[in-house]
Amino acid sequence: MVANDTARLLMELETIAATLIPNADIPKLKLRFEEVTNNYNVDRKTLEALENDFKDKVDFYLSALRIEGYSEQTLQGNRYDLMAFSGFVNKAVIQVTTADVRKFLASNPKWVSGTVAKKLSTIKAFYKWMTAEEFILHDPTAKIRTPKQEKRLPKAMSPDELEMIRDACETKRERALVEVFYSTGCRISELSGMKTAEIDWRSGSLPVIGKGNKERIVYLNGKAIYELRKYLSEREFEEDECEYLFSTVRRPYKQMGTTAIRNVINKVASRVETSKKVTPHVFRHSMATNAINNGIELGDLQQLLGHSNPSTTLRYTMVSEERKRNAHKRFVQ
Incomplete structure (x- = not known):
């Protein structure tokens, strides 16, 4: 051998x-x-060793991302996609070819272009890092272009639909969740990580940790502050000592995770008859669209939403028919 x-x-x-x-x-x-x-004994790795090579390299990569401040949710998503790719190719990292990557991306006919683009992005980032760290010399993803994606406009709630959601809330926690989601425009992970002690009630502000472990300040409007105070007074009565703003309803009280928050919003939305699917992220779109309609500067909205790229914020100007209609009335005489 x-x-x-x-x-x-x-x-x-x-x-x-x-x-x-x-x-x-x-x-x-x-x-x-x-x-x-001739000066060495050459012994090729077994298939088992080759399989372990991929897992080890992924662990190295994710450790580097963790040091750079990426969230655990992002890291777990990357691990899932990379290990699924590893299982498909069944090769060592260095043996993967461009054809292998393309075959994987085309392996599931149910994947829409957005899903394919996300998986390709994960694999590309991994191999770019592997090349930069000199684990490999050739990046097999370098020639693969990201597939064109259908531009989907954010689906914001109308003012009437938002009021219907508010009316459908049955508990103080539900009402507080809805108002904080809408007022701050936060992502679900950001809302889950909010802490009661960090609220500045005078200014109606509190810090959140967004993507890339970046901190920013978000703001509570009058309705959000009112509903939050009622919800927190109820928790004090129940001797809930959890440090997080939103906690579970049973002892031992602890931080509400993203799944629990999503379940609450789904339960509220199920009580409303609407053709629009109401999710935690829809509140973010609704806040942004309403702010655009009311004349907010794009730079201010970008900071409130925590967008690192201005083009991400710019898409909200495309969805506001009301804003276009008002602009036409104002400027086209």
């Missing part, structure tokens, strides 16, 4: 040399390679 492994190594080195050094004297290089390998 050692002789076969040595021959295979020499063949692969010859192929790499021919690829990277087009004008090289391959016969002479081959002789030099043989001289060097």
Whole structure:
């Protein structure tokens, strides 16, 4: 087996040399390679070892992202996609080809373009890091373009639909959740991480931790402050000592996770007859769209929403028919 492994190594080195050094004297290089390998016992890794190689490299990569401040939710999503890719190709990281990546992306006909783009983005980022860290010399994703995606406009609630959601709330916690979601325009993970002690009641502000572990200040309007005070007074009566703004309803009281928050919003939305699917993120879209309609500056909205790229905020100007209609009345005489 050692002789076969040595021959295979020499063949692969010859192929790499021919690829990277087009004008090289391959016969002479081959002789030099043989001289060097004669001093070593060559033992090719087993399939099991190759499989473990991918997992180890993914662990290294995610550790680097964790140090850079990426959230655990993002890290777990990356791990899921990368290990699914690993299981599909069943190869070591260095053996993956461009064709392997394309086959994986085309392996599930149920994946829409957005799903394919997300998985490709994850794999691209991983191999870009692997190349930068010099674990590998060639990035198999470099030639693969991100698929075109259908531009979907954010689906914001109308003022009437928002009032219907408010009326459908049956508990103080539900009402507080709805108002804080709408007032702050926060992502669900940001709302889950809010802490009661960090609220500045005088200014109606509190800090949240957004994407990339970046902190920003968000604001509570009058309705949000009113409903929050009622909800928190109820918790004090029940001796709920959880430090997080929204807690579970049973002892031991603890932070509401994103799944629990999503379930509450789904329960409230199920009581309302509307064609629009109401999710936690819809409150974010609704806050942004309403702010645009009321004349907010894009730079201010970008800061409130925590967008790192202004173009992400700019999409809200495309969805506001009311804003276009008012602009037409104002400027087209």
